[in-house]
Amino acid sequence: MKYWLMKSEANCYPIELLEKEKNQTTYWDGVRNYQARNFIRDEMKVGDKVIFFHSNGAPSGAAGVCEVVKEAYPDFTAFDPENPHYDPKSKKDNPAWMMVDVKLIKKFKNFVSIESMRQNKKLQKMQLLKQGNRLSVMPITKEEFEVIVSIGNL
DNA sequence: GCCAACGTTGGC
């Protein structure tokens, strides 16, 4: 089983919206970066655990834990010209972009701010904290996952 | 809202 961190813009799709979804499950659309796409397409498996991370202020940080419940399939929002994530390069017979379904396991009682993550010695190596990091889907270690969960759950 | 850092695009 692998561990991941996925970013969602807090003012676009916060964890509170996922809480309200049927079965607390949603499709993770809008990933338009090849490195992130490759992780989704090639490495994410059902049962993998995911840190739901709020990016873009308001404030930034880890908001909860999800689980992958459906493996990669074409991101259909790329086919829809009306959709903000529309990408004409992605064809139905050769989709450029993929997505997975995730189910909320738990929203943290304590929001784990990016500031507290920066201050935690055990999280120093996270790609997330590197300057200029823009990757929206990235692998994390089991230890990093557990450290974040233990802070969030206190 | 600012702006540095990044990925992508496109002219050559």
Added chain:
DNA sequence: GCCAACGTTGGC
């Protein structure tokens, strides 16, 4: 295939 210009991301 280089690389400057551009648009976007995301912490602050």
